Amino acid sequence: MKPVRLAILGLGTVGGGALKLLQENAAEIARRTGRDIQITHVGTRRPRPDLNLDGIAQSNDLLSIVRQDNVDIVIEVIGGTSQAHDVVLEAIRHGKHVVTANKALLAEHGNELFREAEQHNVQIAFEAAVAGGIPIIKVMREGLAANKIEWLAGIINGTGNFILTEMRDKGRAFADVLKEAQELGYAEADPTFDVEGIDAAHKLTLLASIAFGIPLQFEKVYTEGISKLTAQDVNYAEELGYRIKHLGVARRLAHGIELRVHPTLIPESRLIANVNGVKNAVLVQSNAVGPTLYYGAGAGAGPTASAVVADVLDLVRFISTQNNASYVPHLAFQPDALADTPILAADQMTTAYYLRLDAEDHPGVLAEVTSILSRAGINIDAILQKPAQDQGRVPVILLTQPVLEAKMNDAIAQIEQLAAICAPVVRIRLETLDS
Numbered sequence: 001m002k003p004v005r006l007a008i009l010g011l012g013t014v015g016g017g018a019l020k021l022l023q024e025n026a027a028e029i030a031r032r033t034g035r036d037i038q039i040t041h042v043g044t045r046r047p048r049p050d051l052n053l054d055g056i057a058q059s060n061d062l063l064s065i066v067r068q069d070n071v072d073i074v075i076e077v078i079g080g081t082s083q084a085h086d087v088v089l090e091a092i093r094h095g096k097h098v099v100t101a102n103k104a105l106l107a108e109h110g111n112e113l114f115r116e117a118e119q120h121n122v123q124i125a126f127e128a129a130v131a132g133g134i135p136i137i138k139v140m141r142e143g144l145a146a147n148k149i150e151w152l153a154g155i156i157n158g159t160g161n162f163i164l165t166e167m168r169d170k171g172r173a174f175a176d177v178l179k180e181a182q183e184l185g186y187a188e189a190d191p192t193f194d195v196e197g198i199d200a201a202h203k204l205t206l207l208a209s210i211a212f213g214i215p216l217q218f219e220k221v222y223t224e225g226i227s228k229l230t231a232q233d234v235n236y237a238e239e240l241g242y243r244i245k246h247l248g249v250a251r252r253l254a255h256g257i258e259l260r261v262h263p264t265l266i267p268e269s270r271l272i273a274n275v276n277g278v279k280n281a282v283l284v285q286s287n288a289v290g291p292t293l294y295y296g297a298g299a300g301a302g303p304t305a306s307a308v309v310a311d312v313l314d315l316v317r318f319i320s321t322q323n324n325a326s327y328v329p330h331l332a333f334q335p336d337a338l339a340d341t342p343i344l345a346a347d348q349m350t351t352a353y354y355l356r357l358d359a360e361d362h363p364g365v366l367a368e369v370t371s372i373l374s375r376a377g378i379n380i381d382a383i384l385q386k387p388a389q390d391q392g393r394v395p396v397i398l399l400t401q402p403v404l405e406a407k408m409n410d411a412i413a414q415i416e417q418l419a420a421i422c423a424p425v426v427r428i429r430l431e432t433l434d435s
């Protein structure tokens with residue numbers, strides 16, 4: 001049989017990593033697929049003398065590459081949503097299968113691209129787009145296919161988790177750790193995507209669709225990043241027995257679906273609370289198997305290449321059998337069976353909260369605060385009052401039970417009106433992640 005031919009578009013962290021891995025593990029890969037794999041083209045703007053590109057055509061004309069006859073699979077690892085969109089669409093229209101690590105592209109244009117791929121009988125594989133080297137897409141699309149998935153919660157941005165870990169464990173400054181994450185190849189081209197939760201929201205969009213069988217709806221994800229977290233809140237959370245992690249949460253409720261990305265207090269005894277550095281983890285609650293947890297490197301050349309190359313192998317098998325009917329649909333459910341379940345607005349979501357109040361130190365303040373919460377029907381789980389600080393002001397920390405966000409917004413507005421409350425209330429969501 002003739003070899004399966006690949007074009008790799010973009011020779012950065014992921015593209016370079018995928019090329020090296022395909023070359024290094026070629027013999028082992030051939031034993032798995034029974035087919036030779038040949039890289040015929042790379043799309044690159046710069047020479048990469050550190051890579052072995054012998055016999056591979058190099059060009060920066062990506063559209064021309066994807067139109068070539070001697071290309072069966074296009075690996076898109078240039079990133080972004082503009083040129084990547086045009087190139088992937090062109091590849092599909094020329095009958096090429098696509099492997100991509102680009103969660104931004106799929107979260108924002110996946111509905112269109114998957115539809116187009118289905119019309120042209122080609123596949124778009126995207127394991128590398130979520131949680132790097134963890135095979136979470138395979139797990140959700142195939143391994144858990146017998147289940148009704150109830151919710152999932154994940155640490156799905158490696159850069160963010162690396163920053164939070166280094167700041168907590170070593171007291172390093174935010175900007176300094178971010179710079180290191182960039183040097184290590186973890187960060188997005190625009191690192192605000194990592195620190196403001198946008199990258200996690202892209203990934204959550206994909207996970208939610210393959211969990212619940214809904215169209216991709218990135219614009220409806222409630223998104224908060226880690227840039228406003230303070231060491232003070234991390235420390236108070238720890239005193240109360242919690243770790244703060246940046247989580248993506250997708251939860252199916254009777255009246256709609258919660259899609260949210262935000263810093264979250266998690267009980268320190270949970271495995272996921274102890275996932276550190278560039279590692280990611282995804283906890284999935286399903287109705288037959290119960291909770292399952294997936295852990296591994298969420299970013300970096302090797303782990304991401306592992307996912308890209310695994311997708312290539314899947315597509316090689318697909319090409320070898322040409323059995324379209326046996327392939328799992330892009331979003332795991334039949335395209336005509338996607339549900340139009342509403343995505344809940346932020347104020348219709350329900351979570352527990354950590355609240356930090358900056359209060360004047362005199363009798364009765366706490367009573368006023370607790371009476372506002374009690375009138376709103378919000379139960380308090382724990383209170384921590386710290387010794388007076390500057391100008392006699394005391395930090396008061398409250399942990400609440402789960403409450404509708406609209407109610408919490410109302411209660412916080414009333415608390416902020418109190419004369420003895422000196423600054424806006426800090427709020428961080430809390431998840432016990434009970435199954």
Ligand SMILES: NC(=O)c1ccc[n+]([C@@H]2O[C@H](COP(=O)([O-])OP(=O)(O)OC[C@H]3O[C@@H](n4cnc5c(N)ncnc54)[C@H](O)[C@@H]3O)[C@@H](O)[C@H]2O)c1
Pocket residue numbers: 009010011012013014015043044045046059060061062077078079080083101102103104128129132185186187188189298299300301304
């Ligand atoms: N780095 C990671 O750990 C990681 C993990 C998972 C997914 N991803 C995703 O993978 C994709 C690539 O990320 P990366 O970290 O490898 O980025 P990168 O910046 O290291 O690599 C992108 C490469 O593409 C090249 N490129 C861009 N436009 C081009 C063009 N028109 N022609 C030729 N070359 C072009 C750039 O010059 C660069 O070398 C992104 O979508 C990213 O979100 C990255």
Ligand SMILES: N[C@@H](CCO)C(=O)O
Pocket residue numbers: 129130131132156157158159160186187188194199298299300
């Ligand atoms: N910038 C991303 C890359 C992996 O998707 C992260 O740090 O998780």
Ligand code: NA
Pocket residue numbers: 127128129130131132133134135136137307
């Ligand atoms: Na993955």
